[in-house]
Amino acid sequence: MSDHNSNSEDMKRILAGLQDVDYQDKTVLVTGGSGFLGSWMCETLLNKGAHVICLDNYASGRPENTDHLLDHPCFTRIEHDISKPFDPERKLDLVCHLASRAGPLEFEHYPIQILKSNTLGTMHALGIAKKYNARLLFTSTSEIYGEAEVFPTPETYRGNVNTLGIRGCYDEAKRAGEAYCMAYHRQHGLDVRIVRIFNTYGPRMRSDGHYGRVIPRFIDQAMQNQPITIFGDGTQTRSFCYVTDQITGLLRLAGLPGLAGEVVNIGNPVEWTILELAKKIIQLVHSSSTLSYGPLQQDDPMRRLPNIDKARKVLGFEPQVGLDEGLPRMTEEFLI
Numbered sequence: 001m002s003d004h005n006s007n008s009e010d011m012k013r014i015l016a017g018l019q020d021v022d023y024q025d026k027t028v029l030v031t032g033g034s035g036f037l038g039s040w041m042c043e044t045l046l047n048k049g050a051h052v053i054c055l056d057n058y059a060s061g062r063p064e065n066t067d068h069l070l071d072h073p074c075f076t077r078i079e080h081d082i083s084k085p086f087d088p089e090r091k092l093d094l095v096c097h098l099a100s101r102a103g104p105l106e107f108e109h110y111p112i113q114i115l116k117s118n119t120l121g122t123m124h125a126l127g128i129a130k131k132y133n134a135r136l137l138f139t140s141t142s143e144i145y146g147e148a149e150v151f152p153t154p155e156t157y158r159g160n161v162n163t164l165g166i167r168g169c170y171d172e173a174k175r176a177g178e179a180y181c182m183a184y185h186r187q188h189g190l191d192v193r194i195v196r197i198f199n200t201y202g203p204r205m206r207s208d209g210h211y212g213r214v215i216p217r218f219i220d221q222a223m224q225n226q227p228i229t230i231f232g233d234g235t236q237t238r239s240f241c242y243v244t245d246q247i248t249g250l251l252r253l254a255g256l257p258g259l260a261g262e263v264v265n266i267g268n269p270v271e272w273t274i275l276e277l278a279k280k281i282i283q284l285v286h287s288s289s290t291l292s293y294g295p296l297q298q299d300d301p302m303r304r305l306p307n308i309d310k311a312r313k314v315l316g317f318e319p320q321v322g323l324d325e326g327l328p329r330m331t332e333e334f335l336i
Contacts (some may be wrong), residue, residue: 012105017252018044023251027050033055033095038068043249056078085124093135119173122180136192137193139197142267146223147160147264181194195263195266196263199267199304200241200243205330219327219330220334225289228282232292234275240323
């Protein structure tokens with residue numbers, strides 16, 4: 001997969017967006033480093049001249065996402081659950097805490113693990129960063145906004161979240177993770193940066209079982225001419241950010257100076273209904289799939305639309321890849 005054309009083109013695009021950010025000879029710990037975003041981050045950092053320690057317990061990440069990096073002299077991969085203590089025993093410059101199950105279908109089955117990775121795991125990641133005086137990037141989520149009432153949603157919006165609902169394990173754990181980060185920033189002067197990620201898609205994203213997020217699941221169903229399963233009536237919206245844009249934004253936030261204590265939305269501010277997405281994918285893969293409707297999941301937000309003015313201002317971030325380009329690049333992987 002690593003040398004597949006779309007991936008090499010995608011990597012070139014990420015590196016082009018990071019030309020002014022220096023990771024040369026930096027040592028970076030990436031928790032969840034064999035996950036969808038984590039594996040892209042590990043590979044990008046290696047391409048930028050960093051030494052990378054990839055930590056993953058493979059709860060939702062997959063070894064094959066980083067197998068192609070194992071021969072790289074600056075890459076170390078360790079199987080470990082960050083909700084348990086860990087010490088890399090080497091000087092670090094940056095900790096990127098990405099470890100967490102994140103698929104809505106996982107919330108029902110693994111709520112305790114999700115809570116632990118974002119609370120205990122965040123605490124452990126912060127402790128490691130403090131010990132080695134390293135910077136820390138925490139990947140939070142648009143889900144902390146809950147059923148938002150302000151669109152496009154800015155970082156100043158405080159959220160409308162149901163602590164008792166099925167999504168609470170993820171929403172509230174990420175909110176607690178943000179609070180941990182700011183506590184370490186205020187009490188210990190730790191350089192923490194928080195990113196709130198909006199829906200992201202691209203190669204290496206799982207489509208199977210509880211892990212399947214909406215785009216890979218729809219592609220998988222469409223390619224097999226199976227009914228495409230839509231929760232609710234499909235009028236709910238999401239904003240989809242291609243992986244190259246997301247990783248560029250994350251590593252600009254993690255690497256640029258002067259952003260300690262900042263929280264930034266990273267996403268693509270173009271809104272699509274789930275129904276539009278399903279029809280687009282059916283058309284793209286010339287599928288005979290029909291649409292199948294099921295009950296809306298509890299507390300599933302009706303709209304997701306990021307305000308990225310801050311990302312534009314402090315990171316110089318601007319999404320480059322729309323769905324019309326990103327979806328075909330992702331479907332290539334399903335054909336391999």
